[in-house]
Amino acid sequence: MTIDFANLQHQHNLYKDEIEEAILKVARNCNFIMGEEVQELEENLQNFTKAKYAISCSSGTDALLLAMMALDIKPGDEVITTPFTFIATAETIAFLGATPVFIDIDEKTYNINPALIEDKITPKTKAIIPVSLYGQPADMDQIQTIANKYNLKVIIDGAQSFGSTFNGITDSNLGDISTTSFFPAKPLGCYGDGGACFTNDENLATKMKSLRLHGQSKRYHHQYIGIGGRLDTLQAAVLNVKLKYYEKDLTLRQKVARKYTEVLKSKINLVLPIIDKRATSVWAQYSIRVKNREELRQTFDKNQKANLMSIQDYLKSKGIPTAVHYPMPLHLQECFSYLGYKKGDLPISEIISQEIMSLPMNSYLNDEQIEFIVGNL
Incomplete structure (x- = not known):
């Protein structure tokens, strides 16, 4: 048996006719930049999330940039965030x-630990960027309370969590601005x-729409220094089709996650994902913790060699792909050495990074495949 980690091919085949017709329509109309499908997508995203404004853009990284630029984050400002995330979160700061100011994570959810935030707030602090890691929002009750107390802005890095909720509210509706990514392997x-x-x-919303078009207020009139951050019409066309089936896909992801947990819960050598009772996850990853992940162990092939x-x-070797999200926390990355962090400064992030391992996760894993994965694990 061979397992596909994200199984994008199967998903494409399910919606193939609609997606390919949508792509061909854009090609026939030659409306490749800011075509009607882009506005249609933004309206569909607003309806799905109940957010008043959805502003599409060229990537999850550019979404973070646009959010910070809209909030006037400037040189010398400090932004509090987590070191246990993809580099784009801090890279854009x-x-x-x-200056990224890293706060250690909660040992259960792997999201930023709100109890540690206040100690790092200074007169230079302008914003907090919690990450909804692996598909689950951070503790927004505590984070928003702290932000309100100190008059700080909150940007949600929801690159992995589109469609998740906290206290019944989609994470696209949390904070001052919420961002997400439509990278192919995302939910x-x-x-x-x-x-x-x-x-x-x-x-x-008005400012971000301008910033993504080089700061234009109208054609060739530039109110701000902006970026070329538009979403291609072709990508909007694909998303318009896939969004129609997204609730169904999320339901299937929940089923896969429940099955994993059911068959793994008796394995005492593993730490399984924990979801806050106030939250729902879209399970961008199903990540477990294993001791001594890199240690070489004796195994046997079918000939008992x-x-x-x-x-x-x-x-x-058994046809089961895995991934590590993430093997080195950001405070120890070479590019952030100028910040002066050293090993041991953020111990929970460092421990988790040595133990975390993501199993194949997509809407289409069946029980037999999950049993095969767990049996070999």
Whole structure:
């Protein structure tokens, strides 16, 4: 048996006729930039999330940039965030000349630990960027309370969590601005790069729409220094089709996650994902913790020949792909060495990064495949 980690091919085949016709329509009309499908997508995203404004853009990374630019994050400002995430979260802070201030994570959810935030707030602090890691929002009750107390802005990095909720509210409706990514392997993915920003503030929405078009207020009149951050019409066309089936796909992802948990819960050597009772996850990843992930262990092939392999290599030899999200926290990355962090400063993030391992996760894994994965694990 061979397992596909994200199974994008199967999903394409399910909606093939609609998606390919939508792509051909764009090609026939030659409306490749800001075509009607882009506005249609933004309206569909608003209806899905109940956010007042959805602003599509060229990637999840550019969504973060647009959000910070709209909130006037500037050189010298400090932005509090998590080190246990994809680099774009902190990279965009640094790109704007601001300083990422890393806060350790909660050992259960792997999201930023709100109890540690207040100690790191200074007169330079302008915003907090919690990440909805693996598809689950952070503790927005505590984070928003702290933000309100200190008059800070909150940007949700929801690159992995489109469609998740906290206290019954979609994470696209949390914070001052929420962002997401439509990278192909995300729960809702397009066929290239894509992203979106969500807000309920009309002024912020208007500014982000301008910023993604090089700061234009009208053609060739530039109110702001902006970026080329538009979403291609072709990607909008793909997303318009896939969004119609997204609720069904999310239901299937929940079923897969429940099955994993059911068959793994008796395995005492593993730590399974924990979802906050106030939250729902869209299960961008199903990530477990295993001790000594990189350690070589004795395994046997079908002829009982002994081999030394890591857990991941052994599973790969059985046709089971895995991934590590993420093997090195950001405060220890070379590009952030100028911040002065050292090993041991954020111990929970460092421990989790050595133990975390993501199993294949997509809407189409069946019980037999999950049993095969767990049996070999």
